[in-house]
């Protein structure tokens with residue numbers, strides 16, 4: 001006679017199957033269980049490993065295969081860990097900042113599904129000051145520029161996107177060629193370290209929240225610095 005894992009009673013009945021594996025239902029504690037499970041139970045100590053693998057260019061299914069958890073568990077943890085990241089407070093002033101947008105997509109690679117990672121770095125420390133993910137709208141770009149303006153910048157360097165001119169106005173604005181080289185190098189770092197930003201692969205984001213969580217998790221792992229390692 002089978003006994004329940006949870007309450008040790010003998011009131012288990014067969015109820016449903018997952019593939020070929022029989023599931024049991026306990027009539028006294030009302031819980032479902034099975035003899036064998038394909039994936040192991042999640043151990044929060046592995047948060048560290050998920051974070052490390054995620055930030056070293058491994059995709060969700062690679063992490064799932066290495067750690068023996070289901071891909072759904074990995075996705076849930078990345079979402080949870082990503083959204084529990086807090087941005088550090090900056091107390092600098094009179095610095096030079098570079099702002100740029102990096103294009104990616106959610107769902108399918110078509111101009112209607114394009115999303116942009118808009119972020120700003122301090123030119124001398126390579127620290128990411130703020131990041132906004134979504135459309136390349138005035139609102140999203142304005143958020144990043146607003147954060148920089150609150151730090152009393154000396155100069156802001158951007159590409160030649162017209163929306164910047166109005167947003168930056170009283171502050172010195174530079175759009176010269178090669179002047180935003182540091183942040184363009186940062187884009188390459190992001191593209192090599194985060195699997196969903198790789199080009200010419202079949203790995204991509206299906207959900208905007210997942211994209212946001214993975215970028216925040218990566219920045220937290222690097223202590224919000226995009227310097228060469």
Ligand SMILES: [Zn+2]
Pocket residue numbers: 004005006007008009026027028029030031
């Ligand atoms: Zn039970």
